[in-house]
Amino acid sequence: xxxxxxxxxxxxxxxxxxxxxxxxxxxxxxxxxxxxxxxxxxxxxxxxxxxxxxxxxxxxxxxxxxxxxxxxxxxxxxxxxxxxxxxxxxxxxxxxxxxxxxxxxxxxxxxxxxxxxxxxxxxxxxxxxxxxxxxxxxxxxxxxxxxxxxxxxxxxxxxxxxxxxxxxxxxxxxxxxxxxxxxxxxxxxxxxxxxxxxxxxxxxxxxxxxxxxxxxxxxxxxxxxxxxxxxxxxxxxxxxxxxxxxxxxxxxxxxxxxx
Amino acid sequence: xxxxxxxxxxxxxxxxxxxxxxxxxxxxxxxxxxxxxxxxxxxxxxxxxxxxxxxxxxxxxxxxxxxxxxxxxxxxxxxxxxxxxxxxxxxxxxxxxxxxxxxxxxxxxxxxxxxxxxxxxxxxxxxxxxxxxxxxxxxxxxxxxxxxxxxxxxxxxxxxxxxxxxxxxxxxxxxxxxxxxxxxxxxxxxxxxxxxxxxxxxxxxxxxxxxxxxxxxxxxxxxxxxxxxxxxxxxxxxxxxxxxxxxxxxxxxxxxxxxxxxxxxxxxxx
Numbered sequence: 001x002x003x004x005x006x007x008x009x010x011x012x013x014x015x016x017x018x019x020x021x022x023x024x025x026x027x028x029x030x031x032x033x034x035x036x037x038x039x040x041x042x043x044x045x046x047x048x049x050x051x052x053x054x055x056x057x058x059x060x061x062x063x064x065x066x067x068x069x070x071x072x073x074x075x076x077x078x079x080x081x082x083x084x085x086x087x088x089x090x091x092x093x094x095x096x097x098x099x100x101x102x103x104x105x106x107x108x109x110x111x112x113x114x115x116x117x118x119x120x121x122x123x124x125x126x127x128x129x130x131x132x133x134x135x136x137x138x139x140x141x142x143x144x145x146x147x148x149x150x151x152x153x154x155x156x157x158x159x160x161x162x163x164x165x166x167x168x169x170x171x172x173x174x175x176x177x178x179x180x181x182x183x184x185x186x187x188x189x190x191x192x193x194x195x196x197x198x199x200x201x202x203x204x205x206x207x208x209x210x211x212x213x214x215x216x217x218x219x220x221x222x223x224x225x226x227x228x229x230x231x232x233x234x235x236x237x238x239x240x241x242x243x244x245x246x247x248x249x250x251x252x253x254x255x256x257x258x259x
Numbered sequence: 260x261x262x263x264x265x266x267x268x269x270x271x272x273x274x275x276x277x278x279x280x281x282x283x284x285x286x287x288x289x290x291x292x293x294x295x296x297x298x299x300x301x302x303x304x305x306x307x308x309x310x311x312x313x314x315x316x317x318x319x320x321x322x323x324x325x326x327x328x329x330x331x332x333x334x335x336x337x338x339x340x341x342x343x344x345x346x347x348x349x350x351x352x353x354x355x356x357x358x359x360x361x362x363x364x365x366x367x368x369x370x371x372x373x374x375x376x377x378x379x380x381x382x383x384x385x386x387x388x389x390x391x392x393x394x395x396x397x398x399x400x401x402x403x404x405x406x407x408x409x410x411x412x413x414x415x416x417x418x419x420x421x422x423x424x425x426x427x428x429x430x431x432x433x434x435x436x437x438x439x440x441x442x443x444x445x446x447x448x449x450x451x452x453x454x455x456x457x458x459x460x461x462x463x464x465x466x467x468x469x470x471x472x473x474x475x476x477x478x479x480x481x482x483x484x485x486x487x488x489x490x491x492x493x494x495x496x497x498x499x500x501x502x503x504x505x506x507x508x509x510x511x512x513x514x515x516x517x518x519x520x521x522x523x524x525x526x527x528x529x
Contacts, residue, residue, distance in 0.1 A: 052426050074428060082426040093287045093419040094474045103416055107427040113412060139474060155423075165426075 003066040004029045005163065005194050006051060011060030013046055020046045021057070022218045031192040032210035033185065035199060037254065039237055042216045044198040045085070048165045051196070052082065065163060078108050081156030081164045083149070086171060091141040097151050100140045101127055104155035126158040127151070130184060146177025153184060164188065164195045171200065178204050202229070202252050265495060268385040268505065270393055272491030274400040275452040275461065278445040279487040280480040281407050282466035285442050287418040287476070290340070291466060293439075294446050295459040296351045297333050301450035303358030304328025305380035306365040309373050321376065322395045326447045328358075333443035334436055383454035385495060385505040392451065399448045406441050414438050415476065452491075453506045460510040461487050468517045471524040486516055 006028040013021040020043045028034055038044050049055040050062060053069030053076060062069055067076045081104070095103075101123040106113040127133050130150040135143065140151060149169050156164055170178055185208055188195060199205060202212075212228045214221040216237055221228045228234075229252060235241055240255030261269070285291045307328070308321025332354045339350035366377050379387070388396075407414070413434045416424045425431045450458045465486040469479040494509030503511065 049426075054425055077426070077428040080426075082423055084420065084422040084426075088422040089420050090287070090289065090418055092289065093415065094476060095415070095419055099415075100419070103419070103423070104427070106412065107416065107424060107429055112409070 002029075003063070005031070005065060006196075007061075007063040008051075009061045011050065011057045011062060013043070013050055013055055013057045015046065015055075020217065021050065021215075024060070024215075024219055026213060026219055026222050028194060028196075028211075031189075031194045033189055033195045033197060033205075033208055034211050034213055035197050035202075035205055035209035036213045036215060037199060037202065038215035038220075044215055045167055047215065048082075048167060048196065048198060052077070052080065052165065078159065079162050081153075081159070081161035083152045083156050083164075083166045083169055085168045086145070086148070089148075089152075093141075095140050097127065097132070097135045097138050097140050097143070098123065100151055101155045101158050104158040108159050122160075123154075123158050126154040129157065129187075130154045131180075144177065146173050146180055149173065149177070149181060150184065153181075157188075162193065164193055166195060166197045168198055168200065170205065182208060201254055206252075264386045265499065267388045267390070267393055268495050269492065271385060271388045271396055271452055272488060272495065272509070274393070274396040275448050276465075276484050276487035276491060278400045278403040278448050279461060279465050280483050281403055281438075281442050281445045282462055283469055283476070283479045283483050284407065284414050284418065284438065286466045286470065287415070288438065289418075290337075290439075290442075291463060293333075293336055293340070293351075294442055294462045296355070297329055297336065297443055297446045298450050298455050298458045298462065299355045299358045300328045300332035301325045301358075301447055301458075302377075302380055302455050303354075303361040304447075306358075306362045306377050309369065309377050310365045313369065313373055320391060320395060322392070322399075322447070322451060325380065325450065326399065326444055329443035329447045329450075330440050333439040333446070337435055337439040379454070380450060381455055382457070382504075383450075383452060383506050385452060385491075385509065386498075388452075396448055396451060399444050403441050403444050403448070406437070410434065410437060453509060457506045457510045460513045461490065464513045464517045465490070468520045471520050471529070474529055486513065486520075490516060 004027045009025050011021060011024045012019060036044050036047065046055060050057060051064050051069060053073040056070055064076055065079050069076050102115065102119060105119045105122060106115065124133060124136065127136060130153060132147065132150055132154060135147065140148060143151065169181060182204060185195065197205060206225060209225055211223060212225050213219065214228060214237065220237060221233060231241065231243060238254045242253045242255060244251045282291060282294060285294055304325040304327060305321050308324030311318050312321055336350050340347045362377065366374055369377065413429060416429060417431060417434055417438065421431050446462060449461045453461055465483040468486050469483040472482050473479055490513035491509050493512040495505060497503060497512060498505040498508035
């Protein structure tokens with residue numbers, strides 16, 4: 001039997017004196033898109049940092065792609081891609097799109113991180129995959145929000161990772177950009193990548209998610225969308241939750257504020 | 260033939276200008292304002308260095324203590340900045356208070372010929388640079404240039420996206436401390452050249468002006484060097500043909516260059 005892609009067992013994490021994750025356990029056993037939801041301060045980003053081996057738990061065990069993220073971090077980081085929240089990027093640093101995408105390759109190399117012809121080809125291929133090849137020489141901070149998000153995903157994909165961590169990539173995007181990103185996620189799913197996607201709202205990813213993990217310091221719910229998405233179950237976590245019927249489909253707005 | 264005093268001043272300004280581009284990286288890191296605060300530490304370091312050298316002459320030049328003080332303050336400030344504005348503000352005011360206190364107390368105990376050395380860190384005169392000063396500046400500047408060139412990529416990644424850099428395995432704390440250390444050496448160099456009071460003009464103006472000239476980081480680095488060198492070169496000759504002190508003249512020229520670039524930028528933005 002194959003080892004699970006992600007295995008988190010009874011993990012608790014403290015930041016300062018505060019417990020941010022409390023006895024969290026879950027497994028991802030096959031390539032899938034896991035949508036991680038939770039109110040502000042629920043520990044969603046901490047969960048990503050835990051899985052990347054950046055934050056250590058004080059209790060429990062973590063395995064990602066069969067590796068211990070704290071002891072085998074170098075090997076693990078060569079197998080994962082990461083897209084941070086948009087406010088973690090400095091738009092004051094005028095990098096070209098090419099430099100941003102190559103960052104994803106060069107950071108995985110050992111110092112002094114010499115750039116090879118193959119690296120440039122891989123970066124161009126990743127950018128072309130996202131339909132952004134014509135932006136190679138453009139400045140990153142002059143692109144639209146949706147284009148920037150696609151460039152960051154291209155950076156994450158440039159070294160061909162098996163596991164992707166995406167932190168609020170849909171936040172603040174217009175409808176068209178959201179649709180473009182959904183197409184990208186569909187393509188990645190077809191390629192059997194495992195995607196851990198942290199978001200504040202269910203829409204527009206709901207239909208694409210294989211499983212939904214609702215977090216509020218511990219796992220409140222984890223399962224297939226139809227099992228998790230009931231008003232009664234979500235209401236205690238999201239008091240402002242609203243449901244709307246549209247074209248015979250029930251749309252849930254969680255009503256949580258962006259962090 | 261150039262006067263040896265002018266020649267030393269010109270060589271000094273060349274070395275100081277070579278270390279200025281690190282301020283561009285600090286600007287992109289969003290921490291440029293910290294460099295001017297760190298310059299206050301130079302004063303305390305100079306006072307302590309002169310005091311120690313008075314009693315133990317073999318312990319070397321006070322400039323070494325200036326560098327040590329600036330580096331220590333810089334690293335403490337970089338750590339404090341992670342704790343938010345309140346702890347950063349606290350750390351900056353504490354470093355300023357300690358420096359000023361050391362300067363005032365030690366100065367009062369020093370003989371007059373030693374006081375002059377300490378005071379030269381407060382308001383410097385480029386034309387009085389000695390050969391030892393030049394050697395110190397050459398070594399310090401070379402260290403900053405080489406270190407910045409070697410770790411350029413890592414520093415830019417820190418500035419652009421520290422979170423992903425950390426996620427992909429870059430030891431961000433280590434490289435951030437290294438960046439602040441190199442910046443501290445630059446602060447020490449500029450403070451020795453210009454004096455603490457006017458050092459801010461070469462620490463901040465060339466970097467700020469370079470951003471108005473170009474959007475490309477490599478060009479920003481080169482233009483900040485050129486602006487600093489032109490300011491120093493122009494300032495030295497302005498002071499030779501006027502009654503303006505050299506450091507003041509350098510500061511004046513740098514402000515004029517910035518104003519000119521700013522006006523051009525307003526008329527024709529990038």
